[in-house]
Amino acid sequence: MKSHSNIEIRRCRPLLGTFVEITARGHDERLLVRGIEGGFDAIERVNRLMSFHDTLSDVSRMNRDAFPKGVIVHPWTWQVMKASKRFAEESLGTFDITVAPWLTKWNYLPRRRYQFSPTASSRDIFLRRNYEIFFRRELIVDLGGIAKGFAVDRAVDALKENGIGCGIVNAGGDLRTFGPASQLIHLRHPKDPIRVAGAVRLRERAMATSGIYFERRKYRGKYVGPLLDGRTGQSGRELISVSVAAAECMAADALTKVIFALREKAAGLLAQYQADALLLERNGASSWMFHSSCDTSDGTRFD
């Protein structure tokens, strides 16, 4: 361990429906503990604002009232809605936060009595001034495909604001490293979680993974995964896992869903975000879609 960061504090709490782990390195234990508190506070705030389950969250308020009257949301929620719209446009609709009706139908999310138009999409969401969100049609949004990454980014901000120079925030597998030292990240194998599919070194970089892991349910006799192509409502079949590394965890998180649907066709989008992707297929094949470089100086990458 380097002399300038001789203490490591690591904490884990159940948040965002998963386990959120924050690691901070430095030499002042009290500073590290305070910074970690700040990180968890940020994540709890995102949790409160963007939970689909919490009836008081911005997401629930939007789903109730953004059509027809519009809802004022927290700037963070607004930011995520704006990014979601952008990802929907850039991905030709494959990333779409309005797929919730399908998920609800498959029991991934709680059943609600919300009304929704079956053909509604992100195009029907409008961002107005003063953080107002308006839906042009009846629709349901679920930020589950992007809020976790956003939460990780906000936690990293909070840690830095608290004077932490080096650490990792890992929200159930969506993570971001910051600071001068690179971190070894193992990738869980989707088909056999006892094993790791490989390892990658990341420095100042986020990584998110979406996959069909333990979560598979039967719907009309077919197994479906929680990942959907926003255009068709069909769940991805051949790919079982997509990992994306990018500068920010929100982009990494959203891009995993886009790659799931578009695969190679999303190469341009990956390039735009200077992101890398690793795809694992059901038959065991794996491949990199590679643009910018992760920190691969020690050659660890996937081996």
Place this chain on the structure above:
Amino acid sequence: MKSEFVFIALPASALIAPSAFAIQYLTVEQAQQAIFPGKSFTAAPVTLTSVQRKVIERASGVRVLHDEQKVWRVSGGGWFIADEVVGKHEFITYAAGLTADGSVKQIEIMDYRETYGGQIRDQKWRAQFVGKTSKSTLKLDSDIKNISGATLSCRHITDGVKRLLAFYEIALKH
């Protein structure tokens, strides 16, 4: 911006590094100070009667696996409870801090361990590993610190906390 687009196919053997994941975040004493900084703690363990168990299970909808509940009374009010939950893949000990009026102050994971007892169900997938690995038994690999991948649900913790709140109503509230 220069765009590269390269595929690198990995051999099947690249996929077989065996591992398990275990980490201790906090000891009981550390968790106590993390949730109630500067307070002192008096052990006040509770042994549930079978009637109490049933009432807790009915109120929380969660099964009670142990009659013994590790409880500490916190100086100045409040409770510290050390508890454990067992999931399909994971064994977790955690601490719940309750305020004097029985609301959740903070939850901290103390130990997290993933264990996989079962066989790999997909035979086709498994065939790829035959002859390529020693089928090594689970070992705790201290090198694995950060995992990207499946988002593990924390539902068992959520259920555990529900059970603890019912336990509070029955056994701690006066």
